[in-house]
Amino acid sequence: MSDLSSTLPSPNSDISVLIPLLLSQLSDIDTAVILTHLPRLYERLEHLRSAFNPSVRHCIAIKSNPQIHLLNIIVEQGFGLEAASMEEVEFALEAACPPEKIVFDSPVKTRQEIAKVSQLPNLLVNVNTLAELERFPRQTQCMIGIRINPLTHIGSPDLFSVSLNESKFGVPISERESIIQAALDYPVRALHMHSGSQMRDLKAQGRALKALGELALDINQALAHAGLDRRIECLDIGGGLPSESLSQQSKMKEYARLVHSLKVLESFTLVTEFGQWLNTECALALSRVEYVIQGEPSKLFIHLGADMFTRDAYTQARAFPLSLWDAQGLALDTHSLQAYDIAGPLCFAGDYVARHTRLPVAQEGHWLCIDHCGANTYALWSRHCSRTVPAQWAWDGTQIQQWRSRQAVRF
């Protein structure tokens, strides 16, 4: 992976520079717009790369932001991609990701999909169940891994925890004998574990990783005992860290230290699959303020809601940094603030981006900036009410460029 630090513009390029630039490019139909902040992306890629030993392969989870230009840049910087569906494998190939840097993790792969990825040299395909192993040809070019459910609670919110007893993901680690037998019977070369998103308990994750490493060592012993040359070579330890601002004391650095302190992992090639940690802070969205309805609190109606912030509307909304700008892109004076509920445009009662948030006095034609919306937002775009997907732009620290025009939704 290349050293990015010397050539890149400052990641703190102020949004007060890019917002007027962006607004000046929009037309009347652009009621909302999404922008990727590349200096922030480069800074986070570099932070991730340098937190771990150089041999660790980082495959960024496409599902958190599948924008093709973004994927291209991630690949250009030497990173790999994790695909949750065959469509995402196609995106990764389109983004020129070499097969050996692609991980395919769909829990419901078809026979046709398996036949196709089996021909891609060293693409890591993680099976979700042992039954899936039977679908692979005996001679396969890809690397087969078994997803293991470590049966630990790493402190994720229930909706994003995938490593409890009833999880549909992976083979429970308690089925040790069956896993070892499967690794003897099929050409398995990797184990995989993704404990869940927004993990808070690194100690529990450490125990899960240790158990995974011990299982891999046991498998290798069984393979050696059976006189087979094949070994588990690779451990894919998934993603799962929440977003954070960067510092020497970041959770990512702490996590990397934990991973590298585990002796049982030392002899394996490690793969990670971070999504939201990388992408969250790397995009912002702007929506025109359409109506301001006075009340206690006042309601501010905008053009993005449960369509873009689907997960937030249906579960618990994240605390997106919000700011208000005038039609020319000047920040509104923050001396006098008012409480607002931020209502989205969809016809259902739960469509709010934020409640009781304090902002400058708003009026029709102002723009609301919703920052830190790069992960699990646009990627989950909901077709409810058939509203058009906004155009996407990118800021490179000096200029902006359109990545994609508005896309109408058709059923």
Ligand SMILES: Cc1ncc(COP(=O)(O)O)c(C=O)c1O
């Ligand atoms: C298998 C797998 N890997 C990686 C990820 C990315 O997780 P996160 O965005 O929390 O890092 C997910 C998220 O659902 C996942 O299911």
